[in-house]
Amino acid sequence: xxxxxxxxxxxxxxxxxxxxxxxxxxxxxxxxxxxxxxxxxxxxxxxxxxxxxxxxxxxxxxxxxxxxxxxxxxxxxxxxxxxxxxxxxxxxxxxxxxxxxxxxxxxxxxxxxxxxxxxxxxxxxxxxxxxxxxxxxxxxxxxxxxxxxxxxxxxxxxxxxxxxxxxxxxxxxxxxxxxxxxxxxxxxxxxxxxxxxxxxxxxxxxxxxxxxxxxxxxxxxxxxxxxxxxxxxxxxxxxxxxxxxxxxxxxxxxxxxxxxxxxxxxxxxxxxxxxxxxxxxxxxxxxxxxxxxxxxxxxxxxxxxxxxxxxxxxxxxxxxxxxxxxxxxxxxxxxxxxxxxxxxxxxxxxxxxxxxxxxxxxxxxxxxxxxxxxxxxxxxx
Numbered sequence: 001x002x003x004x005x006x007x008x009x010x011x012x013x014x015x016x017x018x019x020x021x022x023x024x025x026x027x028x029x030x031x032x033x034x035x036x037x038x039x040x041x042x043x044x045x046x047x048x049x050x051x052x053x054x055x056x057x058x059x060x061x062x063x064x065x066x067x068x069x070x071x072x073x074x075x076x077x078x079x080x081x082x083x084x085x086x087x088x089x090x091x092x093x094x095x096x097x098x099x100x101x102x103x104x105x106x107x108x109x110x111x112x113x114x115x116x117x118x119x120x121x122x123x124x125x126x127x128x129x130x131x132x133x134x135x136x137x138x139x140x141x142x143x144x145x146x147x148x149x150x151x152x153x154x155x156x157x158x159x160x161x162x163x164x165x166x167x168x169x170x171x172x173x174x175x176x177x178x179x180x181x182x183x184x185x186x187x188x189x190x191x192x193x194x195x196x197x198x199x200x201x202x203x204x205x206x207x208x209x210x211x212x213x214x215x216x217x218x219x220x221x222x223x224x225x226x227x228x229x230x231x232x233x234x235x236x237x238x239x240x241x242x243x244x245x246x247x248x249x250x251x252x253x254x255x256x257x258x259x260x261x262x263x264x265x266x267x268x269x270x271x272x273x274x275x276x277x278x279x280x281x282x283x284x285x286x287x288x289x290x291x292x293x294x295x296x297x298x299x300x301x302x303x304x305x306x307x308x309x310x311x312x313x314x315x316x317x318x319x320x321x322x323x324x325x326x327x328x329x330x331x332x333x334x335x336x337x338x339x340x341x342x343x344x345x346x347x348x349x350x351x352x353x354x355x356x357x358x359x360x361x362x363x364x365x366x367x368x369x370x371x372x373x374x375x376x377x378x379x380x381x
Contacts, residue, residue: 004130006174007116011134013167014109019141020161021046023221023238024149027231028157029094030222038091040344043218045098046106047340050333053107058325067111068176074108075169082165085158105165106333108172110324115176117312128305132249135301139239139246146235154231190322193315201373202310205265206331208366209303212276214339215347215355220279223352227283237289241296248297252305261306262374268306269367271298273360280356299363307331 029039057074061067081101087093120126145160193199215223224234255264275295282288307327315323339359346355 003119003176006171006176007119007130008133009171009174010112010168011131012137012140013164013171014112014137015134016137016141017105017161017164017168019138019238019242020145020157020164022217023142023235024145024154024157026218026222027149027225028154031154032089034091034094036219036222036348037344039222040218040340040347042091042094042098044337044340044344045095046102047333047335047337049099049102050106050336051329052333053103054110054325054328054333055322057107058110058322061111061114067115068172070111071108071115072169072172074104074111075165075172077104078108079162079165079169082158082162106328110328112172113308113324117308119177126253127308128249128252131305131308132246135242135246135249138242142235142238142242146232146238149235150230150232190315193323194326196314197373199314201369202307202314203327203330205269205366205369205374206303206307206327207335208362208369209269209272209299210331210335211339211342212272212359212362212366213299214336214341215276215343215352215359216279217336218340218343219347219352219355223283223356224289226352229286237293240290241293241300244294244297245301248301249305252302255302256305256309261310262370264302264306265370265374266367268298268302269363269370271295272303272363273367275299276356276360276363280353280360283353283356 026039026043029042034042057070061070078101081097081104084097084100085094116130117127120130141164145157148160149157221231221234221238224237225231229237272295275292275298278288278292278295308324311323311327339362342358343355346358
């Protein structure tokens with residue numbers, strides 16, 4: 001099988017799982033009787049494990065190699081621990097199972113990112129063409145499950161997710177050429193890289209960016225349902241955002257050649273701030289909600305493509321796994337977890353609209369940091 005298809009299949013199923021979790025997990029937990037604060041706390045566990053798991057597995061991968069084996073075992077353990085959701089429905093049980101299941105699920109993507117970049121060789125700018133299949137997997141999952149849950153109970157969600165997890169494991173069984181940097185890693189060089197003002201600014205920007213996504217990934221579907229939108233419509237809204245992301249990924253390698261990383265980051269953060277203001281202030285208009293979802297191409301698509309390129313260029317070659325891990329843990333992990341928890345508090349006290357307006361403030365601060373601290377990448381192509 002061609003390399004492109006093998007790499008793409010993994011991304012397709014990995015993000016199909018996210019397409020089932022992000023829009024519908026909150027609705028599933030609400031249906032199970034959990035409060036807004038409890039939903040935020042359970043969801044935040046998914047983000048917290050992104051702080052720990054990628055760094056542990058990144059160190060193992062950089063130190064011993066064998067990244068593909070880590071991905072395969074991680075997928076297997078993800079499946080096994082997800083089964084535990086069927087055992088009990090208590091709050092602390094859900095917190096514990098979420099921690100175990102997501103510890104392994106969150107760990108495998110950064111390792112596979114390293115495999116992908118290594119496999120692409122001198123065609124790394126084509127990464128976005130492979131990654132777009134992850135977005136297509138997300139779209140397929142969101143749309144099909146949204147249509148399904150207009151006719152069947154959302155309590156069936158875990159069964160669908162288990163099937164997707166099994167397909168993630170199956171797609172990891174293909175053979176890939178992987179870097180094997182066994183032996184001693186240059187820990188000092190990695191720490192030195194982390195002290196760079198440019199890398200500090202990069203990590204802080206992505207932390208705030210994902211913090212701003214907290215209300216979106218935790219309460220967007222609930223918010224839309226409260227406004228009177230049906231689940232099929234909510235699924236389509238999620239899908240529109242990811243379709244916009246796919247279209248961006250198709251041309252992203254041209255944008256990376258034409259513009260500096262700094263320029264793309266500043267434009268993306270400006271559009272992200274506008275996006276959250278639209279959701280928070282004009283959510284009664286479906287037209288503006290569609291427009292806001294189109295801006296997902298900037299708030300996630302462009303920013304993630306830039307981040308992958310940035311890590312590859314600015315972290316030492318023998319610490320690529322840990323570089324991907326630190327980006328994932330600081331942004332999607334710490335930023336996502338804090339965003340989920342804060343959004344739960346704000347939604348409970350002030351409502352969903354206020355939570356999205358607060359998200360605009362967070363992305364606005366990230367925009368200011370990009371202006372002030374992302375200078376050294378200005379001439380980067």
